[in-house]
Amino acid sequence: MAVIAALVALPVLTVLAHVFVPAPDIWSHLASTVLPRYLLNTAGLAVGVGIGVLTIGVGTAWLVVMCRFPGQRIFEWALLLPLAVPTYVIAYAYTDFLQFSGPLQSFLRDWFGWGAGDYWFPPVRSLGGAIALLSLVLYPYVYLLTRAAFLEQSVCVLEVGRTLGRGPWRLFGTIAVPLARPAIAGGAALALMETLNEFGAVQFFAVDTFTTGIYRTWFGLGERTAAAQLAGILLLFVLLLLLLERLSRGRSQFFHTSSRYRELPQYELTGVRRWLAIAACSLPVVLGFLVPAALLLEMTLTNGDQRFGWAFLPYVFNSISLAAVAALIAVGLAVVLSYGVRLAPSPLTQAAVRISAMGYAIPGAVVAVGILIPLGWLDQQIYGLLRGEWGWDVGLLLTGTGVALVYAYLVRFLAVSYNTVQASLTKVTPTMDAASRTLGRTAGGTLRRVHAPIMRGSLLGAGILLFVDVMKELPATIILRPFDFTTLAVRSYELASDERLSQSSTASLAIVLVGIVPVILLSRAMRRSRPGSSDD
Amino acid sequence: MSRTTRTTALMLGVGLAAGASVAAAQTLNLYTARHYDSDETLYDAFTEQTGIEVNVLEGDSDQLIERIRREGAASPADVFMTVDAARLNRAEAADILAPVDSEVLEARIPAALQHPDNLWFGFSERVRVVYYDTTVYSEPPLERYEELADERFEGEICIRSSSNDYNQSMVASLIAANGLEATEAWAAGLVENMARTPQGGDTDQLRAVAAGECSIGVGNHYYYTRLELSDNANDQAVVDKTALLFPNQEDRGSHRNIGGAAMVAGAPNTDAAVAFLEFLASDEAQRLFSMGNNEFPAVDGIEPIEALQPYADRQLDDLNVGVLGENNAQAVRLMDRVGWR
Numbered sequence: 047m048a049v050i051a052a053l054v055a056l057p058v059l060t061v062l063a064h065v066f067v068p069a070p071d072i073w074s075h076l077a078s079t080v081l082p083r084y085l086l087n088t089a090g091l092a093v094g095v096g097i098g099v100l101t102i103g104v105g106t107a108w109l110v111v112m113c114r115f116p117g118q119r120i121f122e123w124a125l126l127l128p129l130a131v132p133t134y135v136i137a138y139a140y141t142d143f144l145q146f147s148g149p150l151q152s153f154l155r156d157w158f159g160w161g162a163g164d165y166w167f168p169p170v171r172s173l174g175g176a177i178a179l180l181s182l183v184l185y186p187y188v189y190l191l192t193r194a195a196f197l198e199q200s201v202c203v204l205e206v207g208r209t210l211g212r213g214p215w216r217l218f219g220t221i222a223v224p225l226a227r228p229a230i231a232g233g234a235a236l237a238l239m240e241t242l243n244e245f246g247a248v249q250f251f252a253v254d255t256f257t258t259g260i261y262r263t264w265f266g267l268g269e270r271t272a273a274a275q276l277a278g279i280l281l282l283f284v285l286l287l288l289l290l291e292r293l294s295r296g297r298s299q300f301f302h303t304s305s306r307y308r309e310l311p312q313y314e315l316t317g318v319r320r321w322l323a324i325a326a327c328s329l330p331v332v333l334g335f336l337v338p339a340a341l342l343l344e345m346t347l348t349n350g351d352q353r354f355g356w357a358f359l360p361y362v363f364n365s366i367s368l369a370a371v372a373a374l375i376a377v378g379l380a381v382v383l384s385y386g387v388r389l390a391p392s393p394l395t396q397a398a399v400r401i402s403a404m405g406y407a408i409p410g411a412v413v414a415v416g417i418l419i420p421l422g423w424l425d426q427q428i429y430g431l432l433r434g435e436w437g438w439d440v441g442l443l444l445t446g447t448g449v450a451l452v453y454a455y456l457v458r459f460l461a462v463s464y465n466t467v468q469a470s471l472t473k474v475t476p477t478m479d480a481a482s483r484t485l486g487r488t489a490g491g492t493l494r495r496v497h498a499p500i501m502r503g504s505l506l507g508a509g510i511l512l513f514v515d516v517m518k519e520l521p522a523t524i525i526l527r528p529f530d531f532t533t534l535a536v537r538s539y540e541l542a543s544d545e546r547l548s549q550s551s552t553a554s555l556a557i558v559l560v561g562i563v564p565v566i567l568l569s570r571a572m573r574r575s576r577p578g579s580s581d582d
Numbered sequence: 583m584s585r586t587t588r589t590t591a592l593m594l595g596v597g598l599a600a601g602a603s604v605a606a607a608q609t610l611n612l613y614t615a616r617h618y619d620s621d622e623t624l625y626d627a628f629t630e631q632t633g634i635e636v637n638v639l640e641g642d643s644d645q646l647i648e649r650i651r652r653e654g655a656a657s658p659a660d661v662f663m664t665v666d667a668a669r670l671n672r673a674e675a676a677d678i679l680a681p682v683d684s685e686v687l688e689a690r691i692p693a694a695l696q697h698p699d700n701l702w703f704g705f706s707e708r709v710r711v712v713y714y715d716t717t718v719y720s721e722p723p724l725e726r727y728e729e730l731a732d733e734r735f736e737g738e739i740c741i742r743s744s745s746n747d748y749n750q751s752m753v754a755s756l757i758a759a760n761g762l763e764a765t766e767a768w769a770a771g772l773v774e775n776m777a778r779t780p781q782g783g784d785t786d787q788l789r790a791v792a793a794g795e796c797s798i799g800v801g802n803h804y805y806y807t808r809l810e811l812s813d814n815a816n817d818q819a820v821v822d823k824t825a826l827l828f829p830n831q832e833d834r835g836s837h838r839n840i841g842g843a844a845m846v847a848g849a850p851n852t853d854a855a856v857a858f859l860e861f862l863a864s865d866e867a868q869r870l871f872s873m874g875n876n877e878f879p880a881v882d883g884i885e886p887i888e889a890l891q892p893y894a895d896r897q898l899d900d901l902n903v904g905v906l907g908e909n910n911a912q913a914v915r916l917m918d919r920v921g922w923r
Contacts, residue, residue: 441656
């Protein structure tokens with residue numbers, strides 16, 4: 047187990063190894079010019095997106111789980127739809143539409159006869175724009191995990207709360223949220239890490255963050271070491287965040303001690319409240335999914351990808367098969383790792399697992415290079431050996447094959463599956479383990495017979511999250527892929543990087559469409575997974 | 583379907599399939615940072631002429647360099663192709679290029695567009711031009727890049743971020759022409775004149791000029807040409823309201839950059855690599871290569887596409903484009919110092 051964790055942590059450590067190489071000259075330059083801006087923007091973005099995803103994610107999860115209002119059942123799954131929209135896609139759909147030369151402002155100017163400077167319009171390419179739009183596609187991580195946690199809460203706890211006279215607001219604030227805290231924190235951590243490693247979208251919003259700084263320092267200034275050091279600082283920042291959350295949670299651990307589950311009694315909403323609930327749930331779906339999808343569709347219809355047709359099938363096939371393979375492996379590994387930590391919680395294994403989950407916070411291209419270094423080395427050893435001993439020229443066995451790609455996805459996304467599996471393991475109380483072991487089951491038997499049935503829904507959830515994340519993944523795919531191997535995300539990028547945004551919309555739309563299917567499956571699976579729920 | 587089948591094989595982890603197909607005779611493995619659909623026509627023409635199959639890996643330039651570096655002696659890469667001389671310079675600095683001594687290339691590619699030791703060659707030219715609003719200016723508003731920093735253009739100029747290679751190379755060329763100090767003062771003046779925070783791509787600057795957000799934009803010539811050739815009504819409206827000018831016609835000429843290619847050190851198929859580079863310099867390939875992105879052919883005497891013919895007698899900077907790469911890091915630091923985001 048430690049070996050798996052170490053393998054996944056290797057690229058991260060490779061990057062971190064650069065931190066201790068001195069590079070004084072470039073640092074004084076960075077510190078006196080751009081570093082303050084990187085810091086401020088990154089902090090602002092993290093705080094803003096954090097507040098955004100928590101508000102939307104936790105709020106809507108509570109509404110759909112605990113309240114009854116028209117459309118509630120649809121919102122249950124529809125609220126997950128923005129998950130299918132990659133950040134870079136929502137970024138360019140909106141910036142194109144909302145910027146000064148875009149259709150909306152042009153229309154307003156024509157209509158009212160305004161000129162430049164006659165009116166104020168919120169600039170979409172700004173920190174505010176980045177916060178708003180990233181929150182809109184990242185909140186589903188919080189929503190997904192929080193909703194699962196609410197659904198899993200034993201009704202007894204909530205009923206005790208009610209009999210003790212707690213109203214819905216206080217029930218929410220004093221019982222439901224504290225109990226769901228590990229899940230909420232897990233979701234927020236995923237959303238924040240994705241925000242911190244974001245490159246394409248923030249670049250589009252003209253916001254310089256640590257990640258854009260890493261790219262610029264690496265490629266523009268040619269300062270490899272300083273770039274890796276910046277990445278190291280970014281990682282420390284993430285570690286600090288996670289640590290703070292853990293510290294503030296203190297020693298307390300939450301386990302549900304009752305196994306009595308019934309259909310949750312929901313609050314029937316009436317009057318204004320009903321409309322407010324509908325508005326609160328539809329806004330994220332409309333802005334985070336329907337509007338960008340409509341904008342993409344419009345671009346595709348007017349000026350789409352000329353290659354659309356049969357040529358697109360291999361892209362779709364490549365995207366789906368990669369995503370499926372990576373998702374399966376990642377969930378399997380996450381189970382092994384989180385189970386290992388549970389059984390033998392030594393500080394060493396815990397540290398190894400924690401580092402292996404860090405890959406999510408590092409910008410994709412940096413991870414990719416962190417992977418190239420050890421894989422390339424290994425490849426050359428094999429190459430040299432086979433050639434030297436037998437004169438075989440086998441070329442590269444790892445770099446530029448599916449193996450490298452799947453490895454990269456594991457390094458990048460293990461945190462997603464690990465956090466999800468870990469969160470669901472907390473609902474398996476230690477007493478259950480004890481009972482099972484006392485009754486003579488082995489550790490493996492306990493996993494299969496006791497844990498697996500309870501965690502089934504969450505495992506499926508983890509797999510589907512992974513699938514969608516891999517579908518959207520771009521930087522590592524581009525650099526590590528084999529010859530003539532194009533995925534939907536790569537196709538979309540190729541056109542967008544050539545400033546052919548409207549043509550790239552076709553592949554983007556395809557990513558969104560392919561992503562919707564698993565997202566809906568996910569929602570159904572989650573509903574079924576709640577013990578005691580009357581199936582739908 | 584062969585692609586799909588191979589993909590499946592790869593997915594199953596049969597890495598050997600890739601090894602074998604790469605090692606087969608008569609192939610050329612091309613790592614390219616160009617993403618033009620029309621490039622496929624170019625590769626097909628090469629295959630037809632020589633019988634050599636082309637395997638293509640597209641990617642971001644800097645990352646391709648990193649990949650070739652890490653693949654080392656086992657790398658299948660034969661030819662590395664990219665845009666912007668600064669990136670070729672980075673490939674050179676990473677020690678992944680091998681010199682090609684070819685009479686054909688020597689004779690056909692102008693001296694300013696090739697590496698002094700033949701490590702790389704330019705096959706097309708792109709020019710950094712100025713777009714302007716023709717409803718504001720009936721005459722071209724300026725003649726030199728240097729004037730972009732003039733006070734009279736305060737709040738009038740749209741230009742993208744200094745993270746962009748094209749801007750970095752433009753500033754590198756100014757450093758070569760005017761020295762570091764003068765260029766820093768110029769950049770500071772330009773930042774004062776910006777109409778908005780640098781954002782978007784070159785096309786976005788052009789659209790902003792047409793929409794009236796600013797009256798002057800800076801970008802590469804082919805983005806204008808692309809809209810000119812588009813049959814989209816919005817694109818035509820942009821072209822109708824704007825024009826482009828080639829700066830510094832009376833002195834050193836407009837700043838030019840290249841789309842270029844090089845042979846990779848340790849290339850498994852050196853003959854194919856040289857054949858491919860020589861093919862790129864041929865009349866037919868020159869047309870295809872430059873047409874893909876509406877660029878000017880590098881070889882003298884080859885006519886550019888019709889839309890570019892009005893600019894056929896433009897004056898271009900004779901500075902060897904390799905200098906752009908050498909000055910690149912200095913240019914980036916300079917832009918950091920003046921607060922050009």
